[in-house]
Every structure is written in C-alpha cells, then in structure tokens.
Amino acid sequence: MFENLTDKLERSFQILKGEGRITEINVAESLKEIRRALIDADVNYKVAKNFTDEVKTKALGQDVLKSVKPGQMMTKIVRDELAALMGGTMTDITLEGNPAVILIAGLQGSGKTTFSGKLANLIKSKKGRQVLLVAGDVYRPAAIEQLKILGQQIGVEVYTEEGNQNPVQIAENAIKYARTNHLNTVIVDTAGRLAVDEQMMQEITAIKAAVKPGETLFVVDSMTGQDAVNTAKEFNDRLDFDGVVLTKLDGDTRGGAAISIRAVVNKPLKFISSGEKMDALQVFHPERMADRILGMGDIVSLVEKAQEQYDEEEARRLKKKLVKNQFDFNDFLTQISQIKKMGNLKDLAGMIPGVGKMLKNVEINDDVFKQTEAIIHSMTPAERADPSIINGSRRQRIATGSGTTMQDVNRLLKQFEDTRKVMKSVAGGMPKMPKGFNPRGFKR
The missing domain is CATH 1.10.260.30 (Signal recognition particle, SRP54 subunit, M-domain)
Structure with a gap:
C-alpha cells in the first residue's frame, strides 16, 4: 500500500542527512522532493503546495534538540502534518434514530454493494446491532442478487421488492419493515452510474430527503486517484454527505485520494476497504495511516x-x-x-x-x-x-x-x-x- 510514495518521501528526508540543523537553504530541496512525491502520488497540486508550505513553517520554527537529527525532525513534522491533512483523528459513524439509517452512494463499480455488506457485518459483529440491508439498485439485477448472497454470508436480512422500480418507495418501505421487525439499523444500497449524471443525482437526493439518514457515506475507488477526489466534490456539492469510504486500497500504490480527499471536500474519511472478504474493512485512523505512509508500520491496528x-x-x-x-x-x-x-x-x-x-x-x-x-x-x-x-x-x-x-x-x-x-x-x-x-x- 502506497509503496511508491513511501520510498520517495524517505529519499526526501535523506537530503537532510549529515546536516547539523534545519535552515531555509537545506530544507528547500527536501521540501521540493516532498512536493514532487505528493504530486506523483496524484495528490492535488494545491493541496501538495499548501502542505509543504505548512511543513516549512513548522520546520523553520522548530528548535532541533541536539539528540534529534534534522532528518528525524523533518520526518516527525511531515508525519504530524500528514495526519492533520487526512483529518487528525478518527471519526465514527452516527447510529441514531429508530432505526438508524445509513445511505450508501457512489459511482458504478466503486464497490458500494460489497461495502454495504462489509459495513453490515462490522455493525452487527462489533456494535451488536440488528441490521437490515436494502437493495435499492433497481436497475442492475446483479446488484440485488449480490446483496442477497452477501446477506446470507454474514447472516443479515436483505429487503427487496420484486418488480418495484421506485427506489425511494423501496427505501421508505424498508424502514417501516425494520421498525415492525425490531431491526435497529438500516443500510440502503443505491444505484450508481458510470459517470456523474443529473438523473442519478436527483434520484439519490430524493432518497435522502425521503428517509432522512443519520449517516450518508460516499464510496469511491481509491485507485482512480485525483478522479476520486473530483467525483467526491461533485457528489458532496449536491448530496452533502457525512463521510467518505475508500475501496480497493490494497491495489493503490500511490495514495493520492487518501491524502487529498479530506482537504478538498472537508468531509472525514471514515472507512478504508481492501479485498473481497467481509471482514476486510477498517475504520480510518489518520495518524495510523500517516505512520504507514512513512514506513513506520501500524502496530496498534495489528494488535x-x-x-x-x-x-x-x-x-x-x-x-x-x-x-x-x-x-x-x-x-x-x-x-x-x-x-x-x-x-x-x-x-x-x-x-x-x-x-x-x-x-x-x-x-x-x-x-x-x-x-x-x-x-x-x-x-x-x-x-x-x-x-x-x-x-x-x-x-x-x-x-x-x-x-x-x-x-x-x-x-x-x-x-x-x-x-x-x-x-x-x-x-x-x-x-x-x-x-x-x-x-x-x-x-x-
């Protein structure tokens, strides 16, 4: 994960090796390499520039202890700024209401349906709640069947309405069903498109207005890099979602989406997903991800x-x-x-x-x-x-x-x-x- 970025950032810190202290002259080349590494990782240029400007300000204002080398100090500053850029601290999902309603949105192929199953599994197993999955993608029969299969795997009921092509009505009926059957969490999987279009936006907006979810999550493929960030911005302008989910992170060697998305849409990254297994879902911790990006590992998550x-x-x-x-x-x-x-x-x-x-x-x-x-x-x-x-x-x-x-x-x-x-x-x-x-x- 993010191997290329990790290597390039490590090389940028090597520039300060042997220096006695951080100065405006010797830090300039290191910052140039850091900015180049971020842009190569498909981080938004403006985000990369603002990031290195902030690092420079912190680095030049830092009193370097005799026991700490400039390269080590720069690593610490970059680590802290990366964590801050990605949100600073973990942001949990909201599970309020009777039932608590979570709306899932995103483009076709982003992994919405698989994520819906993973989220249902996590909420059921770790929070001990009774979950209902709702098949709201009425245009792609395979999506309904996929959700049924996932529901069977994790032991979660899936609500469907054969022949009903109205996703708003299906979502409303599902919530009534959940109340009647004492299911306290409803996850609504919605239809996607190959690209953002007006019809899709109107539909997902109508579903949100009807069911009034306590949590709206935007799911995006991390491997699309800067396109993922741009798509998130378009969705957020119309949908005003509560958080972002990055899928297929195991195939992302760059990391641009994970680093940029919070700064561009000002919404927290809440989950990261990798692989097809139902337990391959992690709550996003910015400080832990910063450690991993800099090759420091993530012992807390491993434990x-x-x-x-x-x-x-x-x-x-x-x-x-x-x-x-x-x-x-x-x-x-x-x-x-x-x-x-x-x-x-x-x-x-x-x-x-x-x-x-x-x-x-x-x-x-x-x-x-x-x-x-x-x-x-x-x-x-x-x-x-x-x-x-x-x-x-x-x-x-x-x-x-x-x-x-x-x-x-x-x-x-x-x-x-x-x-x-x-x-x-x-x-x-x-x-x-x-x-x-x-x-x-x-x-x-």
Missing part, C-alpha cells in the same frame, strides 16, 4: 486485529499443551485459521515497522498456507495428534495424498518440531494473567 481473533479460553488451553509439549497438528491448523481471519498477509506484515519495506517486491498471497493445510489434512487423526508416529511409509502416503513430495512433508515436520520447541520455551516463561484481565484493556 487490534489479533485481539479480535483472541479467545481467552482457547489461549489457556493452548498454553497448557505447550508447556506439556502436547502441541499437535490440530492446534497448528487452528492457529493458521486464526491468522487467515486477520486479513491479507502482506498487508498484516506491512503493519510491522520496517517489514513493509523489506517485502516491497515480495508476493505473499492468501494461498501461502494451502500446501501446509493439504499435508495436515492428509494425515490420520492419530498422526495429527501424535506426529512422532509418522514414519517413512506414513510420510510417503501423506505426500501422495496431499499432492506434494516427501521433501515437502519432511520440511513441514521439521518446521513443526522447531516451532513446538520455541513455543514451549516461550509458554514456560509467560506470566500468569491477573484475575479479571481482559486483552481488550479493561477489567471485567
């Missing part, structure tokens, strides 16, 4: 993702098995499953400071565990529970059954044994958790 998959009872059971050296391939499969639930592996690795840069040109796809899982699934229950019984003939059978080689099976068995030894030593030294401890940071 939060891990905590979502954390099962305290399972952890206690696992620790007991580790200490007794009873960790087996069934436990190994469970750990793999939890890691996969956390999201895209390369994206997760990029949250660790320094690792994202190391993996810049390395492909890590979600199939990385497939061979390991195939080998384990080819074992008998007895072999999974007690790997020590896997002799030569068993290894050959496992290799044949998994479509791998003896070398692959031997390698996995050795890696498993090495991992088990390390995990046992770590578990043996783990402190006992205090009574009432909760990994999310509060006492029960």
Whole structure:
C-alpha cells in the first residue's frame, strides 16, 4: 500500500542527512522532493503546495534538540502534518434514530454493494446491532442478487421488492419493515452510474430527503486517484454527505485520494476497504495511516486485529499443551485459521515497522498456507495428534495424498518440531494473567 510514495518521501528526508540543523537553504530541496512525491502520488497540486508550505513553517520554527537529527525532525513534522491533512483523528459513524439509517452512494463499480455488506457485518459483529440491508439498485439485477448472497454470508436480512422500480418507495418501505421487525439499523444500497449524471443525482437526493439518514457515506475507488477526489466534490456539492469510504486500497500504490480527499471536500474519511472478504474493512485512523505512509508500520491496528481473533479460553488451553509439549497438528491448523481471519498477509506484515519495506517486491498471497493445510489434512487423526508416529511409509502416503513430495512433508515436520520447541520455551516463561484481565484493556 502506497509503496511508491513511501520510498520517495524517505529519499526526501535523506537530503537532510549529515546536516547539523534545519535552515531555509537545506530544507528547500527536501521540501521540493516532498512536493514532487505528493504530486506523483496524484495528490492535488494545491493541496501538495499548501502542505509543504505548512511543513516549512513548522520546520523553520522548530528548535532541533541536539539528540534529534534534522532528518528525524523533518520526518516527525511531515508525519504530524500528514495526519492533520487526512483529518487528525478518527471519526465514527452516527447510529441514531429508530432505526438508524445509513445511505450508501457512489459511482458504478466503486464497490458500494460489497461495502454495504462489509459495513453490515462490522455493525452487527462489533456494535451488536440488528441490521437490515436494502437493495435499492433497481436497475442492475446483479446488484440485488449480490446483496442477497452477501446477506446470507454474514447472516443479515436483505429487503427487496420484486418488480418495484421506485427506489425511494423501496427505501421508505424498508424502514417501516425494520421498525415492525425490531431491526435497529438500516443500510440502503443505491444505484450508481458510470459517470456523474443529473438523473442519478436527483434520484439519490430524493432518497435522502425521503428517509432522512443519520449517516450518508460516499464510496469511491481509491485507485482512480485525483478522479476520486473530483467525483467526491461533485457528489458532496449536491448530496452533502457525512463521510467518505475508500475501496480497493490494497491495489493503490500511490495514495493520492487518501491524502487529498479530506482537504478538498472537508468531509472525514471514515472507512478504508481492501479485498473481497467481509471482514476486510477498517475504520480510518489518520495518524495510523500517516505512520504507514512513512514506513513506520501500524502496530496498534495489528494488535487490534489479533485481539479480535483472541479467545481467552482457547489461549489457556493452548498454553497448557505447550508447556506439556502436547502441541499437535490440530492446534497448528487452528492457529493458521486464526491468522487467515486477520486479513491479507502482506498487508498484516506491512503493519510491522520496517517489514513493509523489506517485502516491497515480495508476493505473499492468501494461498501461502494451502500446501501446509493439504499435508495436515492428509494425515490420520492419530498422526495429527501424535506426529512422532509418522514414519517413512506414513510420510510417503501423506505426500501422495496431499499432492506434494516427501521433501515437502519432511520440511513441514521439521518446521513443526522447531516451532513446538520455541513455543514451549516461550509458554514456560509467560506470566500468569491477573484475575479479571481482559486483552481488550479493561477489567471485567
């Protein structure tokens, strides 16, 4: 994510390397490179210029401590200004009213329908609310079917009206249905077009006037860069939405839309989305994104993702098995499953400071565990529970059954044994958790 911008900004800070202090002369070249990096990332020119002017003012007015090098100070200033440019702090969605109504708008192909499903999943799982998805795109039958499929995947009801071509009426009826059936959150997916047009604008404006949503979100494809920002401005002028959602962020190596959009439309970026999985949706934190853009990682988000998959009872059971050296391939499969639930592996690795840069040109796809899982699934229950019984003939059978080689099976068995030894030593030294401890940071 944003690899090109990260590299160019890092090079701009290198210009100050070896300098004793920040001066107007030595900072000029660094700022020039920063501005060029932002423009290359498809950041609005005016936004890029105002940004570097602000950085210059802060840098020249800064008393650099003897223990802090000018390059480090410039990095800190740029990081803080980037966070401020993208909104400063996280802005949550509004869930008020009975039911709370969220209206989703955007161009065709921006990912509105998929986002609607992801948002429903997030609100249901993390906020414990009863959600109703509304199929308001009456022009594209595939959109209605897609929403039904997503609803089934996440266990959320989808409201549709076969044969009704009036999206305003459908949305109003859906809200009545939600009240009757005690569903406290309604998400209305609307129709898009290939480009902004008057008919679409009138329709979405009419829906908003009729249902009076507490939250209107504009969904836009981040890979369209400056076009995404321009489209957001056009929509906001007519719709006055409450927040922006950037989709397909995993394919965006530039980052122009994420950086520019708040400054241009003066509306917060609320969610970022990557991938097709229903849990691939994150609340947008400007300061964390600034850290990632500058190659500093995002440990807080990584820990939060891990905590979502954390099962305290399972952890206690696992620790007991580790200490007794009873960790087996069934436990190994469970750990793999939890890691996969956390999201895209390369994206997760990029949250660790320094690792994202190391993996810049390395492909890590979600199939990385497939061979390991195939080998384990080819074992008998007895072999999974007690790997020590896997002799030569068993290894050959496992290799044949998994479509791998003896070398692959031997390698996995050795890696498993090495991992088990390390995990046992770590578990043996783990402190006992205090009574009432909760990994999310509060006492029960």
